[in-house]
Amino acid sequence: MARLESEIPVRNIVRTLAIALIFLFLAPIVQAQDLGETIQECPGTLTGSTQPQQIHLQTTEDATTMNVIWATESRTTGEVQWNGQTAPSSDYCYNHDMAFHMATMTDLVPGEEVTYRVGNDGSWSTDYSFTPIDPNSNHFEWISIADHGDSSEGMDVSEAIISDNEAQLVTMSGDISYADGEQSAWDDWFNFQQDSMTTVPWVTAVGNHENEPGYGFTPYEHRFDSDGEIESEGFWYSRQMPGVHMVFMSTEHDYEVGSTQYLWLEQEFASVDREVTPFIIVYGHSPMYSSNSYHGSEVELRSALEQLYVDNGVDLVIAGHDHFYERTWPVSAETVMDTGYDNRFARGEAPIHLVIGMAGRSAYEDLDEPQPDWSAYRENSTYGWTRWVYDGDAREISMTFYRLDGSIGDQFILQDAPLNNEEDGKFLGVPGFGSMLTTVAIFGAALRRLR
Ligand SMILES: [Fe+2]
Ligand SMILES: [Fe+2]
Known part of the structure; x- marks a missing residue:
């Protein structure tokens, strides 16, 4: 798609303008969901590639869930697909010309490998795999x-x-x-x-x-x-x-x-x-x-x-x-x-x-x-x-x-x-402790002789 667009620059410009207008109209009703108030929604000016990049796993407190965060040049929605399941991303921006996406994989079995990909219909990442850490492993x-x-x-x-x-x-x-x-x-x-x-x-x-x-x-x-x-x-x-x-x-x-x-x-x-x-x-x-x-x-x-x-x-x-x-x-x-x-x-x-x-x-x-x-x-x-x-x-x-x-x-x-007592560094390691033991032993022996 990117190559096609570069070959037809006029169509590309018209399409970009149209998308920008649509986003300007939709902006007030497209809200980031379930995230804190520090979240900024993305401006309609982000119209580059929808290809996921900067993909990274992020642990949660729960060993059976894993977040994945990625970025796109374009303001877009996304999802994560894993183990036959799908979850939508929360999409947000800060003062930088990238859109960020975070989605959560759930129902994971610790110790069992998971294969996943992120993106949307326009652009998917390749498949990646990870194994959730089992906190009970030894x-x-x-x-x-x-x-x-x-x-x-x-x-x-x-x-x-x-x-x-x-x-x-x-x-x-x-x-x-x-x-x-x-x-x-x-x-x-x-x-x-x-x-x-x-x-x-x-x-x-x-x-x-x-x-x-x-x-x-x-x-x-x-x-x-x-x-x-x-x-x-x-x-x-x-x-x-x-x-x-x-x-x-x-x-x-x-x-x-x-x-x-x-x-x-x-x-x-x-x-x-x-x-x-x-x-x-x-x-x-x-x-x-x-x-x-x-x-x-x-x-x-x-x-x-x-x-x-x-x-x-x-x-x-x-x-x-x-x-x-x-x-x-x-x-x-x-x-x-x-x-x-x-x-x-x-x-x-x-x-x-x-x-x-x-x-x-x-x-x-x-x-x-x-x-x-x-x-x-x-x-x-x-x-x-x-x-x-x-x-x-x-x-x-x-x-x-x-x-x-x-x-x-x-x-x-x-x-x-x-x-182990025989190897206990606390005794061997404290300077002077050995010589103190020797002094006590000599003093004890001298006392016994005096008796
Ligand atoms: Fe440093
Ligand atoms: Fe530092």
Whole structure:
């Protein structure tokens, strides 16, 4: 159809004008449905291609439903077709020359592959497949990144994610496309990730670069529908995954004690049954702990939330913002609570904090010296991604930080059970503890001789 139109430009112009007039007449009665008041209906001037692009899955709170969002140049309606079912899209715009469409696939069976396509009679996408994650599964693999963008290194990270056939989910701790007001950068970013995002949902925490000049958070809100409804309160939410309760919070909105977000976090942590779900991971953009003074530790964030995380047994806090890699020991109030054994830790001492802002955006070259006591490992001038596996039989999570060349930068395991006493890093790892035991033994022997 597009080729035919380009061969007959006069007919094309007349047709475009006619469509524009019809839309101008219909505009007052074509309303976006079931969406919040922040939704804008699309202007009749959007008359380009109806071919779906920027197609991406978006998880909901319900493992048996999955949203899919896509864009078209043209103002049009759409639908998703899957498993012999059809659902219409909600169609909406923001201040950018693209129409967006969101539709929900329902009645999914977790663990069973779904094939779907989006579009309408004029233009359909190709068929895509995904497998809904079963929260009761005892095995789960995922990738976590932050500070991505569109540099060649960022594209290399994307390629690595696209070629990973085992990862079931991608999380992003903010600073996603670095569009910074240039909305076509978002379009390009989504199109580049489409091969991954059509088969694996990407779940995001919002970063400071999602607060765009002239747009605020509007583009982020309209392009990622994190909680199944386009609305202004979509900046913090959770997803239940096998063995892991994932909490996505916003370091870019009020998190002070007593704030709406704080109260939500409190309630969220309390709701997790740790017998069923051993681990809680918090994803947020700015780090509480970072030894890189380019941004550094967000002290206000730490004052407001660290105690809440410690009290509620949060296991891992995954941040970005500083463009390097750093892992802390389990730490509370800058005090190292545990040093584990051979990069293996038992959960429950204190959260381990990671800064993983090395997914593509300009890597920081310098590290501040000395390395703080709470910093277990850090690496600058580096790009890569982190890959995670939950093993339900062992009730443990393993993390691997891969550099772009595939080499491993860092690794650790966090287990639910206490560490084996003979290998208990808490004793072996605390400096001076061994010599203290020796002193006690010698003193005891001397006392016995004196008797
Ligand atoms: Fe960043
Ligand atoms: Fe940032």
